[in-house]
Amino acid sequence: MHVASLSLTDFRSYPEVELTLEPGATAFVGPNGQGKTNLVEALGYVATHSSHRVATDAPLVRHGAQRAVVRAVIVRDDRRALVEVEINPGRANRARVNRSPVPRPRDALGLLRTVLFAPEDLALVKGDPSERRRFMDELLVARAPRFAAVRADYERVLKQRNTLLRTAAASRAGRRRAPRRQDDDAAFAAAGAGDVLSTLEIWDTHLVRFGAELLAARLHLVDLLRPLAAKAYATLAPSSGLADLEYRASGLSTDIPTLGTNRELLAECIRAGLAEARQAELERGVTLVGPHRDDLLLRLGELPARGYASHGESWSFALALRLAAYDLLRTDGGDPVLILDDVFAELDGQRRRRLTEIVAPAEQVLITAAVPDDVPPELTGARFDVTEGSVTRVR
């Protein structure tokens, strides 16, 4: 697939901009702080409904404006689709596909698939587990948009459950002791309702259900990614050790890999983990078991990449993860659009060449660079100069 046009209204620094794009390589060149990344960030937003740079939507809207709109025409197998996303910070976003509104913005996910490489990717290796969870989840959603719903449901259950645990923790601490009501009705009293904890089990059920679904999907995904990431890493840094991935489920006593991706077994396992953690959860007022606390362990040879890998190795690993994602998306239909945001400047000559070789055959590659020299000659195509928020085509 490729993007045939991109237009922004009140997105970041742009009051209004419209670009016509073509398949092949396109470079956006300009000094730092002129708005190159804003362009590719907008495209990434159409694909994932989130930014690769910030966690909240407010910074995406131009200062003083109420909302931002990103429109993209996506061409896949000669079929064109116009996707429009209206970003309303603090409120629900809206989306339209071919000018008709979709009931929920997430229904517009999956029409554009991108793989975005950016300097922020270093955090995949060096950062918190949340970075790697996000990597897995966004890839799941790109492959099957249904997972946007599973993820949202899981987050919602988690929020409800954490609120309940906090209330329970507070009332146990005596800070918020509600006066006990006189209970006339025997059946009611026997059932133990009225206690804050009486509903905890209900949320457990839902947490286990959505948690197991998410966990199974992530485990399956890691199985698929492992060989691809190892291959990509070996290509980028042949002299370094073997790159490997391993999913780490927190708070579960059973060894997860032995369970495979059987959802019932995983559900059983999470349920057992919750039972074990009950006391600690009540004391701390937070959910301690579930996919929201898991991690993807990255290993180079025998050692964990985090903490042990050099800067260059970390970079290669981050790139290898993105390349593995690209490979995976490509095998299940349609070349995703590749976005390389300021990546070449960070790489040495060898890695730059290897990366160029891998990405050159893609249907569409969008590159941002501060100076023209940072764009490898093999990726010469269209070029836009970006200065002070104006984008002009020069080639």
Place this chain on the structure above:
Amino acid sequence: MYEGVVQNLIDELGLLPGVGPKSAQRIAFHLLAADPADVKRLAHALLEVKEKVRFCRVCGNVAAEEECRICRDQRRDPQVICVVEEPKDVVAIERTREFRGRYHVLGGAISPIDGVGPDDLKIRELMVRLADGQVTELILATDPNLEGEATATYLARLVKPLGLKVTRLASGLPVGGDLEYADEVTLGRAFEGRRLLDV
């Protein structure tokens, strides 16, 4: 900003659900231009609804008297109770004319984020109604969202010792719709809840 009284009205109208500042302004100016008798009737209706309408002491539905119309209706089947979240859900189900039993309005759904626990719902009243053993089936018709499902699960567990038949409304495909337009979640649910075709 408008003169005090007008702005007050706009502010008050803006607090209503579904009414934004623009609509509030439009309604306010419509009222200003309207016949005084019409406005009096509206004001009277507003006051009357707060004065006269109360909640049925049996089922929690809105009622003009002690008990609501449905609870007073002797022809309604007392053996079946349909549990809903809000009075407007009763209206929705009544429109189907399929259900001849009675209702129980909880007044919401369990949602810790909103500070709503089982104690804040009319669950106690429901248990009292079930205590005499006359009811044989409980239909759980809470909303098919996370909170509604949680409330339904909670109730199902609570009444399990009473040994009555507990059912949950089916969720799935809309009637007259196209399969291809159903979203994955709905279609997935429809698969889960598929039933044997008896011919």
